[in-house]
Amino acid sequence: MKMNFKKELQLKDSSQDCRTAVCCNICKSEKLSPLFYKDGYQIVVCNDCSLVFVNPRLHENCLKEIYQSETFENLKISESLERYRLRLKLFEFYAGIGRILDIGCAQGEFLQVAKESGWETYGIEPSNDACKIAQNRVGSNIIQSTAEDIEFQKNYFNVVTMFDVIEHLVDPQKVINKIKDLLIPSGLLVIETPNLQSKTAHRIGVKWSNLQPKGHLYYFDDYTLPTLLAGSGYSIIQVFRGGETRPLKLINNLKIGINSRKGRFLYYCLSGILNTIRRIQGTEAMTVYAQKNDQRV
Template identity: 30%
Template sequence: MDTCPICNTYEMKRKYTFLACSHCGFMKTRELPLDSPGSAVYTPHYFRSWGMEAEDNPSVEKMKRKTARFLLKKIEDLTPKGPLLDVGCAFGHFLQEANDRGWDVYGVEISAFAANLARKKWGEKIIHDSFLAAALPEKFFHVVIMSDVIEHFPDPRPVLEKTKKIISPKGTVVIVTPNTKSLSALLMGRRWPHFNPKEHLIYFNPETMKKALENNDFELLKLGPSPKWMNLNYLNSQFTVYRHPLFTPIINFLVRIAPQPLREIDVPLLMGDLLAIARKKDT
């Protein structure tokens, strides 16, 4: 029998091609891999959806840094600057923005391709490993950020347990992940683009995120939608790799008719993600 890892109710029922907890709504793919995310998935091909198969791309960096700036402003209202760890740091765009704002930045990245590119800039401050296996100092980081990461793990519990260990007293964890109760999820049902059972193994909603954090002695400080800055070229790369019956043709069409400068204008979009910021309780 499948146990819900959030509320421990023993009822996970079929929903689309997933399992959903009938008590709290937490969802997971039906056949989870036993291990943490396998690095085999995160090859250069994975980053093709970013338009970055070969090397860094200045237009992607500019765009990703706008989203980073939004998140960092929220974090800086709640946490004094100090060591910051980006879990799944990819090419280090978030780290670059954080560094420029005065944070002491570190990254963990499972993809050898992305980690090697990030290391050119940040050297030993980038650990090429899975988060669960990585050797990290305890009670050290003022902030641990996981943006578009936790949904790639088969079970959130060891991820949050490890986060709790490495965060400094009163440090904060920042999580951005698809929200199954977002407007886009409710409108699109099984066709929601975030439903991608090979890569996204678990799915939260605001209530299950709050519960998962509280289960690990975190106090929720902020919970809300998380915009991402995107441009047409990037959306086109995304929807070419992750084909969607409605969006792929629309975006392909817009890219064909829009002049290049228009295709590179970054706009904040709500893509159905939630943002949770939580502080470690005194324990």
């Protein structure tokens, strides 16, 4: 069913003059059906590719103002150290150690660990407050900017990460394409985002805590996110349903290197088993590892 939300929706809050209607970001379809109405925002599903998103939503300029003024406390990172280090080992396994760009790097906790582990680190963060904290932690390679406005030389990064970022983007497809240009051939893109197919999301629907339409503009699952990436020139390596570092932690406990033949075999087996279990459990988050397809440059 094609809907003209500009005409049909009665916007009920003070931000109604800062809204814009959009088509589907994956397939550009305008055939949309309503799913939820929450906090004054309509959440719709694309009838052609099943992408779920807010429509109409806050205009890009309004969102920039919100994110630039967001404040952060300088948090300690000790509880996340092990997970960060294991993640970096996985990145090295898939793409080799080198340059890494964290989009939406917040206070730079992850990049601090990456720098200490030998990576050349870069970060993008829209919040002025968080950007200053990250610069103090990591250095001048932290830039205050949005993902849509990033500018680096082509074929520069081994790895680009977006942790809990893609759901906030105004134009995910545009950003995904930009990142492809920044990655070296066979470079790695890692995206973590809430999973719309989680059991909690299905059970409580509009009350799901990740359903935050003012800032969460898109809601992906393990079909729509790989579809977006594949259509933009990436090969999907793995879709993890929560805790992608758990298999590597088990291998480390056995004192087996992941780069050995036995280590690689165990890693792929354990990842498959745990992913199957988590698919049944319906975990809240998913992490997609995607590789830039080789191409002549």
